[in-house]
Amino acid sequence: MFSSAVITLILIISLFIVVSEQSRPDYKILNIEDPKLCSPITKRKIRTDGLIVKEGRSINKHSITWTANNHCNFEVQSSYRGGGILAVIQHLNLRRNSTTGECIDYVEFSSREVMLPYRYCDIISADVAMGTTENATSHLPILRGSYMNSDGELNTVIHISKIPLSYEEHTGFEIVFTSYADCSDKEDRRTSNLKPCIEKFDKVCINKEYFSDGVVNCPFYGCTDELSCSTELKEPVEPRWSAESKVIIGSISSIFVLFTFFILCLWVFKKHKLLCWAEDFAHPCETTSNRNSRVMELSEQTGARLARSTDPQPNAPPAEEEKDLPPSYDSLFPDGPG
Template sequence: MIVLCVRGFVIAQLLYVIQALNSPYQIYDMVQQDICKMRRFPLLDSFLSQTDSILLANPERGAIFRQSWNSSSFKRYSDCKFYIQAPPRMGLYVTVANVQLRKNTRGNCIDSIVVKKSNEKKYEFCDDKEDDEPRVFSDDLGRMRITVNLDSTLPLPTLEDTLEVQLIVTVKGRCNLEGYVPCEDDEDDSCISKNFFGDGIINCPECADENGCLIDSVQTPVVNPSNIFLSALVSLFATAIVCGGCLWCLCKHRRCIDNCNSNSSGTGRSNRDSMVAVDQLHVDLHPPVIPSNEATPSAPPEENKDLPPSYESLFPIGSISR
């Protein structure tokens, strides 16, 4: 039974890994994957910021950069800065799927995201919509820099409040490529892989890949394939430990039962031996009585000692006849 459970678990994990590897998106948790560094010193933080570009080598696979901070964790991390690079002769789309950052009473951003394009233009914002449509940034040269600025000096209003960021990055190219569909009708280099169309995640400006912007791409569940294989191995190892522990407990319990049975049988034998010894002692203390018919008295009974001699002994029959 345990072997069947382990086999079923392994098969489920393998199917999960295969499904994750076939996902059209690579997931980047910015804190877990060291994009957001631990806060140390301001000068040191600037040197430790991400400088190597994250290359999207496969144009048919996008990327999702996401992170959530609670009321205490956002104080421990410095600003998150990273570069995104498309393959040669291809461009990028960056969609702001979800941003929950703070504003002051005047509507100015306390926390913000800064998108810098390859032409050095910068765009700063702290929400995810512009004119009731998701923010989508395009770069034809395929290189952009993303910076998430968090004000650690100002605490969140309540302990339940969180700060959240989720960005969708998609590689775009020329529309003469097989399997590519245009995002913008008037742009020859705005085509993305057809795999991104109708998947519930907005990749194109004006939501052209989803037939409108009424869908909520934030609620779309995504699978993180970057860590799923390691998670599967850890789960399998944990299952093996649990199964081994169960088998060890069963063996130990069985051994304990055998010992208890042997002790019980030994105790029963000792009790029986003790009873036999008591019976023997009882027999020795009460010797058997000899029956009366087997007795051989060595002297006449005491009641015959004072009687007179018999008549035959005084007058024999032969002496009277003479």
């Protein structure tokens, strides 16, 4: 009974740890080499609270001509009913033809609500773009390097040309997609964990855990979810808690908590002489009278064995009498031969 209660308590604690870890928002991190993001057959649709898309390893090693362009088309869907998607380019360095002005490589955003797609190449940094005075007093998003979609389905195209990189030329990008919703209804529990990108403007709200995490999620002047922008052109830092980090930290925390609980249980059992430390652990169903009768029975058996060991041994059988032997030669012929 007691051991069942202990096992139940351990399971409840483990379930609480797992639920608490899963309640924290994660960024899903993918690159254009991942088949979960890019497929030559179909357009992937990804529903998530937060998504980070990177270039992958092969792009910067693009030193020879590919047989075909790398063209990745996917759709990001909002995790909130009636919500939208924010897309912010954290950093981007893609090629443009200096003669024609056309983008050789590009990132393109489009949706049903906007007729013309937004295409980006050259060098873009979220810190620099949102640190300018453009739309400084407006609730409109910064247009350079970001996109705001209100219908909850944002189509994205990432195109990398098969033309090889020139000597010492580097390309790369990192794009963050974040679901948002209207959080003006304070009594709606579904939006209780949301926070406005701009104070007192609760039409665009994201998960409060995405604030001050080293990633620019809100496409507004001043990097509102990070409190301020850096004016230097730099790549943004990695998120403080990526999905891989959370799995590792959660696993280590769970193991530590369970091990501590196990040691505490051992100490309690030993102190109170429970389970294997109990005095009657070998025969838990015996009463005191049963133990006394068993001791008496063992004593009687031991005394009987000792009495048998002290009894005299029977006499050995008499030695066998000497058998009759034939007379010797001297007795038959006393005078010798002849």
